[in-house]
Amino acid sequence: MDAPDPGRPALLDALAEALRARGLRLSTAESCTGGLIAAACTEQPGSSDWFDRGVVSYSNAAKTELLGVPADLIEAEGAVSEPVARAMAEGVLQRSAADLALAVTGIAGPGGARPGKPVGTVWLAWAWRVAGTPCSAALRLQLPGDRRAVREATRQEALVRALDWAHAQPRPSGEGGGTAPAHATAVVPRPEAPVALLAGRFTAVEQAVWAEALQAELATLDPPWRLVSDPAQGPAEAIRLAFVANPPPGVLAGLPALAAVQSLWAGVDRLLADPSLPAGLPLARMVDPAMSAAMAETALWAVLALQRGFFDYAAQQRAAQWRPLPQRRADETTVLLLGLGQMGRAVACALAPLGHRLLGWRRSAEAPRPAGLPPGLRLQPGEAGLRAALAEADLVLNLLPLTPATQGFFDAARLAQMRPGAALIHLARGAQLVEPDLLAALDTGRLRHAVLDVFATEPLPGDHPFWRHPRVTVLPHVAALTDPRSAARIAAANAQALAEGRPLAHRVDRDRGY
Ligand code: NAP
Ligand code: GLV
Numbered sequence: 001m002d003a004p005d006p007g008r009p010a011l012l013d014a015l016a017e018a019l020r021a022r023g024l025r026l027s028t029a030e031s032c033t034g035g036l037i038a039a040a041c042t043e044q045p046g047s048s049d050w051f052d053r054g055v056v057s058y059s060n061a062a063k064t065e066l067l068g069v070p071a072d073l074i075e076a077e078g079a080v081s082e083p084v085a086r087a088m089a090e091g092v093l094q095r096s097a098a099d100l101a102l103a104v105t106g107i108a109g110p111g112g113a114r115p116g117k118p119v120g121t122v123w124l125a126w127a128w129r130v131a132g133t134p135c136s137a138a139l140r141l142q143l144p145g146d147r148r149a150v151r152e153a154t155r156q157e158a159l160v161r162a163l164d165w166a167h168a169q170p171r172p173s174g175e176g177g178g179t180a181p182a183h184a185t186a187v188v189p190r191p192e193a194p195v196a197l198l199a200g201r202f203t204a205v206e207q208a209v210w211a212e213a214l215q216a217e218l219a220t221l222d223p224p225w226r227l228v229s230d231p232a233q234g235p236a237e238a239i240r241l242a243f244v245a246n247p248p249p250g251v252l253a254g255l256p257a258l259a260a261v262q263s264l265w266a267g268v269d270r271l272l273a274d275p276s277l278p279a280g281l282p283l284a285r286m287v288d289p290a291m292s293a294a295m296a297e298t299a300l301w302a303v304l305a306l307q308r309g310f311f312d313y314a315a316q317q318r319a320a321q322w323r324p325l326p327q328r329r330a331d332e333t334t335v336l337l338l339g340l341g342q343m344g345r346a347v348a349c350a351l352a353p354l355g356h357r358l359l360g361w362r363r364s365a366e367a368p369r370p371a372g373l374p375p376g377l378r379l380q381p382g383e384a385g386l387r388a389a390l391a392e393a394d395l396v397l398n399l400l401p402l403t404p405a406t407q408g409f410f411d412a413a414r415l416a417q418m419r420p421g422a423a424l425i426h427l428a429r430g431a432q433l434v435e436p437d438l439l440a441a442l443d444t445g446r447l448r449h450a451v452l453d454v455f456a457t458e459p460l461p462g463d464h465p466f467w468r469h470p471r472v473t474v475l476p477h478v479a480a481l482t483d484p485r486s487a488a489r490i491a492a493a494n495a496q497a498l499a500e501g502r503p504l505a506h507r508v509d510r511d512r513g514y
Contacts, residue, residue, distance in 0.1 A: 010220045011159050012044050018166035019050035019100075026162060027053040027098035029067055029088040031079065032106035032122060033151050034058065037158055053096035057088070067091030078114070080105050085123035086136040093127040093134060099169075101127040102162050104154055109147040118142075120150050124158055126165060144198070144229035145208035152212055156219045157226070160193065193226040195238040196495060197255070200245030200264065210264070213484035214243060217492035225495050231255060241495050245482075249274040252281075260284065260498050262491045264482050266291060266343070268508050269402035269429060284494050284504040285514075288487045292346035295427065295480035299347040299397060302425045302451040302473075303356065306395055307333045311449055311473055330355040336389045337361070337377075339399030339428065341514075343480065345372045347397065352376055359389045390417040395425060401514035402429035412437040415447065423449040427479040430455040435466070442471040453479040 019026060028038045038054025041047050055066050060079055063069040069087040077083045088103035106122030113119050120143040127136040139161070143153045196218065198211055211227060218225035225241075228234050231254075239255050245264040252258060253276035260282045263271055268285050271277065305311050309325040316323055334357040337344050348358055352374035360373065365381035373379075380389040390396065396418060400406045410424065411434040418424070424447060426433055435456055441447040452466060453475040466472045494504045508514065 011156065011163065011224075012040060015041075015159055015163045015166065016044050016047065016050055018163055020046075022166065022169050022171050024099040024166060024169060025050055025052045025097055027051075027055075027092045027096040027101045028158075029055045029057065029092040029101065029103040031057050031063070031088075031104065032108040032112075033104055033154050033158075036151055036155050037102065037104070040155065040159075052098045053092060055092050055095075063088060063091075067095070078117070080107055080112070080114075080117055080121055080123060082123055082125070082138045082140065085125035085138050086127065089125040089127035089136055089138075090134050093129070099128060100162060100165055102158050103127070104158055106141075106143075106150065106154060108150040108154075119147075120144060122150065122154050122157075124154070124161060126161065128165070142230075142233050145211045146204070149208040149212045153215050153227075156215055156224075160219060160224050192238060193224055194240050194495075194499060195226045195228055195234050196241040196243060197231060197234065197239045198227055198229050198243045199247040199251045200243075201247065202245065210243075210245075210484050210488070213488035214491060217488045218495060221492060221496050221499065223499065225492075225499075241498055243491055244271060246270045250276045252277055260494070260504055262286075262494050262504075263508075264487060264491065266480070266482075267401055267429060268514065269431075272508075272510060272513060282504055283508040283510060284506045285508050286482055286487055286490065287342050287506040288482065288490050290483050290486040291480045292342050294483075295343045295399070296346040296350035298427060298453070298475075298479040299425065300350055300354075303333075303335055303351060303395055303397070304354075305473075306423045306425070306449060306451070307356075315470060331357065333357065333395065334359060334393045335395045335397060336380075336393035337397050337399065339401070340370050340373065341399070341401070343399040343427075345370070347399065348374050348377050359393060361386050361389055387417055390414070391419055393419060393422060395423050397425040398428050398432065400428050400432060402431055403513035406432050408432065408434050410434060410438065412440065415441045418447060420446055421448050423447065423451070425451045427451075427453045430458060439465055439469070442469060447471070449473070451475070453477055 030037055035054060035056040041051045057063045057066050060074045063074060064071045067088050068091040069084055073083055073087060085103050085105050088105060089101045092103065093101035103125045104122060107113055107117055107119055110119055122141040122143055123138055124141065125136055125138040127134055141157055143150045198214060211229060215227045218227055231239060236255055237257055240257050240259045242252055242258060242261045243264055244261055252261065263285045266286050268283060307328050307330060312325060335351060336359040337348055338361050340360050340362060351358060358377040359380050360377050361380050369379060380386060409432045415437055438450060442450060449471045451473045454477055458477055460466060460474060466474055497504055
């Protein structure tokens with residue numbers, strides 16, 4: 001991912017500050033990260049004050065030659081092992097003027113994988129001296145994602161632990177800090193970081209992108225969080241928050257410390273349909289201006305294409321037909337918006353400057369006008385208001401959440417209330433549309449066209465009539481994708497809220513269902 005890494009400066013600034021304030025120096029020994037940690041440290045302004053030496057040792061021979069790791073130890077334990085990680089850390093501590101040595105050895109890519117040591121197996125080790133005697137500590141990680149994600153997460157983990165070690169050292173004046181444990185063995189010298197789980201129906205690439213984006217944001221929190229992609233890595237008892245994207249049912253059951261769920265999707269209908277979702281567990285949904293902007297773009301495209309006949313021209317092109325159609329003006333086109341929430345408002349605001357006549361439906365006449373709607377949008381309250389608006393609108397654009405009240409919303413009766421020759425733009429959830437009823441309305445020509453982004457079954461089966469229907473335009477559920485580049489920060493802000501005991505932003509009302 002090319003997105004900037006907001007975790008890097010914050011974490012490194014903090015580490016530099018902590019080491020400098022105590023007059024301490026750091027050295028590193030890296031194999032799987034290939035010098036990434038040392039490079040990040042030396043890029044910090046003034047790092048010569050606190051960074052001493054970075055040794056890169058991809059090969060076993062280099063571990064022996066540059067760090068003094070005994071060849072027979074590597075032979076016996078394997079290069080990715082606790083004893084070798086410790087020996088690397090102790091080796092660089094002895095060979096530099098460092099007070100703390102940080103070592104990593106791991107398997108970042110498929111070429112290095114071994115039985116019992118899959119990609120993402122990493123050993124981190126630290127070495128330091130207490131009263132002149134070297135001490136070390138080590139930790140095994142199992143990190144998700146591809147080479148890049150593993151390297152990045154290793155870097156973050158290593159720096160976070162170096163920072164914790166530094167904070168535990170006394171300042172020269174004697175104030176603050178503590179002393180490092182003299183006989184730390186396999187124990188990590190820090191209180192455990194809060195842990196978040198990432199779970200969803202992701203491709204491997206999506207998983208890696210989300211893991212990288214979230215880990216970078218979580219590392220900037222106070223305290224930093226650790227991200228895992230499998231409850232077994234947690235451990236399960238430590239997982240406090242789950243970031244989810246429609247995970248398979250049951251994933252969130254059996255996590256005793258789980259205190260909240262942050263959906264990476266705007267709609268949470270599938271999550272709420274999981275019977276194993278613990279009752280009363282606070283749930284936040286994704287609200288991201290970037291996502292609303294994407295939805296507004298999709299809506300603008302569909303509205304303009306329908307108003308101006310661009311879908312008809314696409315069909316004419318396939319038939320090599322040159323036939324100009326009447327040019328309909330925006331102010332001759334009435335658009336009815338169903339759902340006036342984050343998405344509906346963004347769409348209304350994007351359409352308003354173009355001059356379409358805008359109608360919006362809400363259930364109650366008593367409720368105040370929702371904030372953020374363009375002044376020209378006319379509200380149509382209640383069932384009677386909906387009927388009148390359906391009869392008037394040329395284009396009906398659906399952005400309602402899927403709830404029991406909106407399940408099967410567009411059935412034969414509702415479609416029959418639409419103005420003859422009108423078109424449907426359906427961007428919310430497949431289960432709101434009775435597909436055979438829409439096909440019937442399109443086949444008779446009563447409805448002119450349908451732009452469909454969501455379906456009863458997704459992916460849309462290859463033999464579904466929508467694929468080849470001349471009056472249907474199909475999108476593969478992409479009207480507004482969550483963008484990790486902006487959404488990771490929004491999700492991480494709720495981790496911070498949870499850590500501080502503040503209410504979550506964008507909490508779902510589980511009784512209402514959205
Ligand atoms: P939101 O902010 O929660 O807004 C929901 C709106 O729907 C509110 O105005 C709400 O009215 C209204 N509403 C709910 N139930 C209703 C009912 N029975 N009758 C009339 N109005 C009702 O949600 P959002 O962020 O705008 O997202 C809406 C939906 O878009 C999501 O649930 C998701 O399904 C879909 N979505 C699709 C994509 C995609 O790529 N296709 C992307 C993002 C979202 P009140 O103000 O009265 O509560
Ligand atoms: C997409 O459909 C979402 O709900 O985010």
